[in-house]
Amino acid sequence: MSEDNNAQAREPVTGMDAPIYLQYQFTAGRAPSRFLHALKQGRLTGQRCPGCSQVYIPPRGSCPACGIATDEEVTLSNKATVQSFTIVYIPIPGNPIKPPYIVANLVPDGANISFIHLLSDCVNEEVHIGQRVEAVWKPAQEWDYKMDNILYYRPLEEPDVPVELIGRLPVEGWEGQA
Amino acid sequence: MTDVDVLSEAFELGFTYTRSTGPVMGRFLTALRDKRIEGIRASDGRVIVPPMEYDPETAAALDEFVEVGQEGEVMSWCWVSEPRRAHPLQQPFAWAMIKLDGADVAMIHCIAATDEAALHTGARVKVRWADEPRGHISDIACFELAGVAP
Amino acid sequence: MSAQREIAIVAFHQSPCQASAGAANEVELIMPELRAVFDQVGLANAQDVDFVCSGSCDYLQGAAFAFVAGVDALGAVPPIRESHVEMDAAWALYEAVLKIRMGHADSALIYGFAKSSPGELPIVLSQQLDPYYLAPLWVDTVSLAALQARLMLDAGLITEGDMAEVVKRSRRNAMTNPLAQLAGETSVADLLAKPHYLSPLRRHDCCPVSDGAAAMIIATVEQAKAWGMPYVRLSGIDHRIESHNLCLRDLTDSVSTRKAAAAAGMNAGAVDVAELYAPFSHQEIILSRALGLGEDTRVNPSGGVLAGNLMMASGLSRIGEVFQRIVAGEAGRGVAHATNGPCLQQNLVAVLEAA
Numbered sequence: 178m179s180e181d182n183n184a185q186a187r188e189p190v191t192g193m194d195a196p197i198y199l200q201y202q203f204t205a206g207r208a209p210s211r212f213l214h215a216l217k218q219g220r221l222t223g224q225r226c227p228g229c230s231q232v233y234i235p236p237r238g239s240c241p242a243c244g245i246a247t248d249e250e251v252t253l254s255n256k257a258t259v260q261s262f263t264i265v266y267i268p269i270p271g272n273p274i275k276p277p278y279i280v281a282n283l284v285p286d287g288a289n290i291s292f293i294h295l296l297s298d299c300v301n302e303e304v305h306i307g308q309r310v311e312a313v314w315k316p317a318q319e320w321d322y323k324m325d326n327i328l329y330y331r332p333l334e335e336p337d338v339p340v341e342l343i344g345r346l347p348v349e350g351w352e353g354q355a
Numbered sequence: 356m357t358d359v360d361v362l363s364e365a366f367e368l369g370f371t372y373t374r375s376t377g378p379v380m381g382r383f384l385t386a387l388r389d390k391r392i393e394g395i396r397a398s399d400g401r402v403i404v405p406p407m408e409y410d411p412e413t414a415a416a417l418d419e420f421v422e423v424g425q426e427g428e429v430m431s432w433c434w435v436s437e438p439r440r441a442h443p444l445q446q447p448f449a450w451a452m453i454k455l456d457g458a459d460v461a462m463i464h465c466i467a468a469t470d471e472a473a474l475h476t477g478a479r480v481k482v483r484w485a486d487e488p489r490g491h492i493s494d495i496a497c498f499e500l501a502g503v504a505p
Numbered sequence: 506m507s508a509q510r511e512i513a514i515v516a517f518h519q520s521p522c523q524a525s526a527g528a529a530n531e532v533e534l535i536m537p538e539l540r541a542v543f544d545q546v547g548l549a550n551a552q553d554v555d556f557v558c559s560g561s562c563d564y565l566q567g568a569a570f571a572f573v574a575g576v577d578a579l580g581a582v583p584p585i586r587e588s589h590v591e592m593d594a595a596w597a598l599y600e601a602v603l604k605i606r607m608g609h610a611d612s613a614l615i616y617g618f619a620k621s622s623p624g625e626l627p628i629v630l631s632q633q634l635d636p637y638y639l640a641p642l643w644v645d646t647v648s649l650a651a652l653q654a655r656l657m658l659d660a661g662l663i664t665e666g667d668m669a670e671v672v673k674r675s676r677r678n679a680m681t682n683p684l685a686q687l688a689g690e691t692s693v694a695d696l697l698a699k700p701h702y703l704s705p706l707r708r709h710d711c712c713p714v715s716d717g718a719a720a721m722i723i724a725t726v727e728q729a730k731a732w733g734m735p736y737v738r739l740s741g742i743d744h745r746i747e748s749h750n751l752c753l754r755d756l757t758d759s760v761s762t763r764k765a766a767a768a769a770g771m772n773a774g775a776v777d778v779a780e781l782y783a784p785f786s787h788q789e790i791i792l793s794r795a796l797g798l799g800e801d802t803r804v805n806p807s808g809g810v811l812a813g814n815l816m817m818a819s820g821l822s823r824i825g826e827v828f829q830r831i832v833a834g835e836a837g838r839g840v841a842h843a844t845n846g847p848c849l850q851q852n853l854v855a856v857l858e859a860a
Contacts, residue, residue, distance in 0.1 A: 190376055190384040190490035195641060197370040197632055200440075201567035201623045205362040206530030213362055237577055238533045244550035244580020246536050322362055361528040363623075368567045380637050403753070405638045411753050430752075431659065433651030434704040441628050441643035450648045452656075452752055461752040463644060463652070471704055476659050492638050 205322075208238035211250065213322040219314060221327075223288045225249040231289040254286035254348050257330060258338045259308040261291075264301050279304055283330060287348030294324070298331035307343060309335035309351065379408045382420060387494040390484050393420045394458050401459035405492070424456030426481040426501050431461075434471040444497060449474055453498060466498045473500060510606050513729035513736035514857065516545035517825035519719040522686040522813025525622040526716035531561075531571045534618050535578040538720040542614070546722055546732055550580030554722065555610035557587045558601045560594030560617040561817045564629050575618065586610070593617060593782075594719065595820030595843030595853050601723060602742055611728045617818030618718035626714050626816070634847065635749055649847045650785040651706045653756040658705055662757055663790055665705065669696035671786040672709045672811060679808025686713050686813035710786040712814035719818040721825055726860075737831045737857050739824075741769030744853035746846075756848050759795040765854040766796050766840070774858075776802045777836035780823035782844045784810055791849065792842060802840075806830065820844065820853065827857045 205213060208224060212235045215222040223232040224247035226240035232251050233240065240247055262281035279301055282291035296304060298313070310330040320326045338351055376384055379395065383406050386393040395406030396419040404423055409416060432451035438444055443465055451474075452461040467483065468474050479501040488494035518541035526534055543550060551557050557579060563571045572589050579585065590596045594617025601613035621629075627645035634640045657663045670693055679688035702708040729736040745761035745768075747754050766772070779802050783789035789811075793804055807826045810819045820843025827839035836859075843853040 190381045190388060192373050192375050193384060193491055193637070193641075195372045195374045195636060197368075197372065197640075199368045199564070199567060199624060199629060199632075201366055201368060202363050203366050203567065203623055204528050204530070207528045207533050209530065210360070210362045210528050214360070237574065238530065239536055239577045240580075241577040242580065242582035244536075244539070244552075244578060246533075246540075363528075366567070374636060376637065384637075403750075407750060411748050411750065431652045431655040433648050433655060433706070434701070435648060436701070436704070439625065439628055439643070439645060441625075441631070442645075443642055450644060450652060452652055460750070463639060463649075463751060464642065476655065492641050 206238060208236040208247065212236055215250075215252075216324070216326055217320050217322050219317060219320055219326070221253045221255065221285055221312070223251045223253050223285075225251050232287060233290050234285060234288045234292055251287060251348070253288050254350060255312040256333065256350055257283040257285040257310050257312070258343050258346065258351075259296070259304065259306055259310060260284050260343050261306060262296060262304055264304075277301060281330070283310065284344045284346075286346045286350050289344050291344065294327060295329040296331070297329035304332075305337070307337035307340060309333040309338065377408065379406050379417070382406075384490040384492075384494075386422075387492070388488045388490040390488060390494075392423050392425060392455060392482070394423045394455075395419060396421055402457060403460045404455055404458040404462050421457065423458045426479060427453045427455035427458070427498075429466070429474065429476055429478045429480060430454050431476060432466065432474055434474070436471075443493060447471075448497070451480070451498065453480055464495055464498055466500075468500060510608065511726040512602055512605060512723055512739040513726045513860070514721065514723050514739055514824070514828045515729050515732065515734040515736045516542040516722040517720070517828050518542050518545070519684055519815075519818070519822050519825060520717035521684045522713070522715035522717050522815060524686060524713065524715065526620060529620075529716075531566070531568070531575050531618055531620060532578045534620065534716065534718045535575055535616060535720070538616060538718045539578055539614070542720045542722050546734060548722075551585050551614055552580055552583075554612040554614045555586065556601055556604050556613040557585055558589065558597040558613065558615050560590045560592050560597040560821065561619065562591055564624070564632065565626065565816055566620040566623045592845050593817050593820035593843050595824060595855070596744065596845070598721065598723070598821060598824065598855075599742055599744060599853065602739065605723065605725060612722065612724040614720065614722055615821060616718060616720040617815070617821045619816040619818055620716045621714045621816050622716050630847070646847050647703055647706070647711055649751065650711070650788070651703045653848045654705050654710070654785065654787040657757050657787055657791070660757055663787055665697060666693055667790060668710055668786040669693040671789045672696055675805060675808045675811040678806050679812035682807045682812065684813065685808050686715055688808060688812060706785065709811075712784040712810045715813045715815050717815045717818065719815060719822045719825060721821060721828075735832055736860050737828045738860055739855060740858045741771070741856040742853065743768035744851065746851040749850070751848060754848070757791065759791050759849050759852060762792055762795040762842065762849070762852040762854060765852050769854045769856045771796065771840050771854060771856050774838050776838060776840050778803045778806060778827055778830050778839040779842070780805055780807060780809065780826045780839070781842045782810055782820050782823050784814055784844075786811060788849055796840065796842070796854075803836075824855050824857070827855075831857055831859050
């Protein structure tokens with residue numbers, strides 16, 4: 178034992194390491210599993226509430242507004258609208274993406290709720306709410322049960338969606354489009 | 356709802372906590388690091404090991420430390436024939452309530468023994484210290500039967 | 506202080522106890538139970554009750570804030586009055602009872618759920634112990650129960666045959682309980698012939714690990730009558746906790762159960778039926794003795810939790826079981842018990858009476 182360690186050893190104990198590591202076998206849930214199966218086939222899907230008709234992505238098996246089970250599967254568009262976004266300038270531990278980059282709330286056409294994904298292939302300073310974007314998928318042979326089958330979303334040459342219509346577009350898209 | 360193949364994946368949840376020990380537990384753990392065991396005297400005179408910060412009956416703050424022995428008596432025990440990965444011993448072992456000499460309340464720790472038949476309630480056991488005590492309850496690596504060569 | 510408002514239990518439903526619920530997530534476990542109790546009363550969703558309280562523990566499935574995800578099952582738009590306990594849902598019921606008695610609500614939905622299968626439950630539960638002296642050793646809760654059983658055996662308070670008798674009766678009673686996970690005809694001799702698992706416990710002395718959920722609706726007696734529902738009076742409920750230091754407790758007795766029972770008014774009349782949350786066979790004997798139950802009381806006619814144990818819901822289910830037997834006319838007055846923590850650390854007793 179070195180002299181330093183001896184000196185440290187004479188100090189009273191004031192703290193202790195108490196790491197907790199627990200092992201689990203996580204299951205995705207029935208509704209999320211169906212979503213992931215479709216994703217592996219290159220399709221984005223949501224589920225429609227039989228009560229209020231809202232379409233949720235990713236589906237969790239219920240309509241949180243009505244409290245009833247959702248079952249009807251709806252295939253959504255690869256096109257989406259920016260509902261909100263943030264430009265990340267700080268490195269996040271464990272995240273391989275180099276800042277600055279954009280994380281956005283995106284509502285796919287045909288859905289009524291946003292999910293989070295990356296926005297790229299764009300001028301960061303020009304990204305705005307209501308902007309039209311589309312999914313950029315990995316090559317089909319790399320598809321797995323994972324959200325990063327979609328690498329990122331990139332801007333589309335389409336007119337902006339007014340704020341009051343974000344989250345209300347049909348799966349066919351945006352009639353205001355050029 | 357139609358069911359689909361269950362998608363599942365192993366994962367580990369980790370909490371890398373450190374804990375402040377305070378004066379009572381800190382003193383106990385400091386003593387462990389020096390391979391000594393200290394209990395605390397409760398309001399009714401009983402010596403509690405490991406020490407509690409407050410009296411279990413009156414809730415008064417406790418501060419009278421009492422060094423206790425490193426041998427004791429098994430008050431209860433159970434035999435773990437299939438140790439779990441998280442357990443401190445990976446060979447079959449016993450969890451036990453052990454009343455150390457000079458203590459009035461037992462403590463819970465593990466006993467390394469060759470087999471279940473070697474143990475019985477009332478058996479005498481002694482501390483086996485960790486190779487490098489650090490101020491942690493596992494500085495007591497385990498107990499072993501007193502009078503049995505390691 | 507105004508006269509105490511009387512509480513009526515009006516609906517209860519529980520899922521089967523399954524070793525694994527497979528893909529179902531927390532929302533998918535909860536929804537069928539909520540739907541069942543809403544349908545029993547004729548309610549649309551949680552908007553139709555004044556208060557919601559749930560019991561669960563996110564560590565069981567290792568999903569942080571799973572209990573918040575559970576709110577997706579409620580229909581919480583517009584916002585509802587909701588609360589949660591990181592305990593068995595019997596304690597969620599206790600909170601709801603207080604809310605109603607204080608006049609802050611006339612009705613409440615209570616639910617509990619568990620998906621224990623994804624983790625190693627006895628090890629997960631070791632982390633509820635003293636964080637300085639016990640949790641770092643990873644003392645599992647089955648081992649602690651085994652230490653308790655040994656104390657009883659050594660003291661001559663029970664025999665291994667007594668423990669097997671409890672298991673035999675549980676398995677037999679569970680044969681008429683379609684929700685049970687373990688049921689069947691067996692004998693004390695057969696059970697004692699099985700090897701020890703965590704000596705002195707055999708595997709059958711320990712409850713199984715189960716996935717599932719349970720839900721209940723309670724209300725004031727006036728509200729229950731307005732709904733036109735048959736109801737059972739919850740005439741008393743109380744809970745007590747003992748020291749976290751296991752070696753300071755008398756583990757061969759359950760003082761907290763006895764005190765809770767007295768405070769809940771159990772001794773004011775005969776007890777036709779009792780449902781006790783005893784995850785280990787010897788604990789049913791401790792509880793029966795602490796409550797002073799005699800030959801006139803049917804103990805765990807459902808099979809109890811030795812036949813299936815929904816962590817965080819089994820306590821609520823004990824109350825639901827007694828409720829159902831009184832509604833069915835099988836009993837006039839019953840007692841339900843719930844527990845939390847190692848070796849019956851914390852205990853709740855509820856007294857139910859026919860309206």
